[in-house]
Amino acid sequence: MKLVTFVQNRQARLGVLQTTANGDVVVDLNKAEPSLPTDMITFLNLGVQGRHHAAAALAQAPAGATVPLASVTLKAPIPRPGKILCIGLNYKEHAAESHEELPKYPVVFAKYNNCVIGPHEPIVLPKISSRPDYEGELAVVIGQRAKNVAAADALDYVAGYMCFNDVSARDFQHRTSQWTIGKSFDTFAPMGPALVTADEITDPQSLDIKLSINGEVMQSSNTRQMIFPVAGLIAYITSVMTLEPGDVIATGTPSGVGAGRTPPRWLRPGDVVRVEIAGVGVLENPVVAEA
Numbered sequence: 001m002k003l004v005t006f007v008q009n010r011q012a013r014l015g016v017l018q019t020t021a022n023g024d025v026v027v028d029l030n031k032a033e034p035s036l037p038t039d040m041i042t043f044l045n046l047g048v049q050g051r052h053h054a055a056a057a058l059a060q061a062p063a064g065a066t067v068p069l070a071s072v073t074l075k076a077p078i079p080r081p082g083k084i085l086c087i088g089l090n091y092k093e094h095a096a097e098s099h100e101e102l103p104k105y106p107v108v109f110a111k112y113n114n115c116v117i118g119p120h121e122p123i124v125l126p127k128i129s130s131r132p133d134y135e136g137e138l139a140v141v142i143g144q145r146a147k148n149v150a151a152a153d154a155l156d157y158v159a160g161y162m163c164f165n166d167v168s169a170r171d172f173q174h175r176t177s178q179w180t181i182g183k184s185f186d187t188f189a190p191m192g193p194a195l196v197t198a199d200e201i202t203d204p205q206s207l208d209i210k211l212s213i214n215g216e217v218m219q220s221s222n223t224r225q226m227i228f229p230v231a232g233l234i235a236y237i238t239s240v241m242t243l244e245p246g247d248v249i250a251t252g253t254p255s256g257v258g259a260g261r262t263p264p265r266w267l268r269p270g271d272v273v274r275v276e277i278a279g280v281g282v283l284e285n286p287v288v289a290e291a
Helices: 040-044 047-059 092-097 151-157 230-238
Strands: 002-008 011-020 023-028 066-068 073-075 084-088 107-111 123-125 136-142 158-165 189-197 208-213 216-222 248-250 272-277 281-289
Touching: 002 023, 002 040, 011 047, 040 047, 073 189, 136 208, 136 230, 136 272, 151 158, 151 230, 158 248, 158 272, 158 281, 189 281, 230 248
Parallel strands: 084 248, 123 281
Antiparallel strands: 002 011, 002 073, 002 189, 011 023, 023 066, 084 107, 136 158, 136 248, 158 189, 208 216, 208 272, 272 281
């Protein structure tokens, strides 16, 4: 299932994105089955039972529950995650281009709700930064409360996966040893377009991942190149903190970021950034200057 948050008639709703012979459509889950919720977090809290219920509703959804994708606006699948935890230096070649040693433990930092935007919403370049950068990543969405989870069981706690762009103001990021300030500008966490449920992704460590700007490929790798795989990240993080349904883990970026190029390739107004992950989808965002 490709779960989406969409806006129709100024109301945010929970839906499923489907491809039909007549094009892409969105099925409103609450209209298909009124006992299902209208928002993503409440739905995720229903767990596997909720997803089974949704699948049954889709199989017999009335015509009035389905609308063309072009008639609605997709938002970030989880508009206000409780936590957005990001992993730094999780691909060897990216660590090398960043002139950093390979980490012995996952490098964890945070983004916040103000950063979140969805597909086709603009990344706004702040006036006070001269080095805005891109980072295409696989994001993991937690599906059930998780604390002290063993790596062998960790994927059982995953609701699904999304494309993610860890937009970064490098000048602010490197002012101190702590990265959060450079990662937390408004609009600096594009995610989506859909939350692809975990049952559709056989192995999160075998996914091709690519980022392009204006059609030019800047990053191209595979999630098998991660230093710390998804299961290990969940085990490590939950040894410290409790994760809740809807929490997001952005698993790190491969090489090819703007800061690692000669000369550096910073984001510019007019750019269109596209993150593509096999089986997960395509996330595209325009870039604009701050007004």
